[in-house]
Amino acid sequence: MQTGSKIRIVLADDQHIIRNGLRYILDIQPDMQVVGEASTSEEAIEVTLKHVPDMVLMDIRMPGSTGIMATKSIVNFLPETKVVLLTTFDIEQYVFDGIRAGAVGYLLKDTNTDEMLSGIRAMSRGATLFNSSTAKNALHQLLTSKKEDPGTNVNVHFLGKLTERETEVLQLLAYGKRNHEISTILCISEGTTKTHIHHIIQKLGAQDRTQAVVIGIRMKLVN
Structure with a gap:
């Protein structure tokens, strides 16, 4: 939109x-x-x-x-x-x-x-x-389930490897924040924000930022 x-x-x-x-x-x-x-x-x-x-x-x-x-x-x-x-x-x-x-x-x-x-x-x-x-x-x-959900494409190898900054960005995405809002809150450039989001999507095996948030919630990476 x-x-x-x-x-x-x-x-x-x-x-x-x-x-x-x-x-x-x-x-x-x-x-x-x-x-x-x-x-x-x-x-x-x-x-x-x-x-x-x-x-x-x-x-x-x-x-x-x-x-x-x-x-x-x-x-x-x-x-x-x-x-x-x-x-x-x-x-x-x-x-x-x-x-x-x-x-x-x-x-x-x-x-x-x-x-x-x-x-x-x-x-x-x-x-x-x-x-x-x-x-x-x-x-x-x-x-909290230990069973892998066959309905997702989460890259299990990377689940614990989101950086602290990537986790912060993912949490802000879960709050519905836009790129420029995330940049302001974290005092980073919008380009850096986009890079973090790209890495998050890759690491979680998501198709887009929305699916990344859903996966993050499911895997208890965000609140």
Whole structure:
């Protein structure tokens, strides 16, 4: 997403009333725009490929294949598009499956409006959001598990070899900070910041900075 542009969002939920409510809330924000809607997982993939949005708010349980499967397809086709899972059910397995599929966030449908909007803005800048108690517990289990997760491409050889500075940069990425903000906070040049991010992505076997943050959280490299 370019600086100053609106966050372009696709809504995927089988309940028309939910989509209408979300569209109303999002479209009145000066920095957000709903560009498409879908009521099934298959439609979600189709609409997302058509509009190439910045973000998809994806219901987990929809007719046809699940929102998790749609998330995996979207992330494979459009790695720059961020998928955020929406659900009424605060279930650990959904968090596990969502992270493995490439989702950058997990929001309960009863999340208050201000928290949802701030979360969307943070995730659009590269942060992750798994803030329910169940999601945090699931993340803790992932972080403390000694079993290698076959759903990631983490370079295990390098996991303990992030430098102190790279770890600081990764933590700031997890907070949703932009390159110039990281540079200011750490008193380094923006070019040096970009180099650190490049090394982090390489060492973690990630495709981009968002996936690097997700991996970092899962491997307990950041808070």
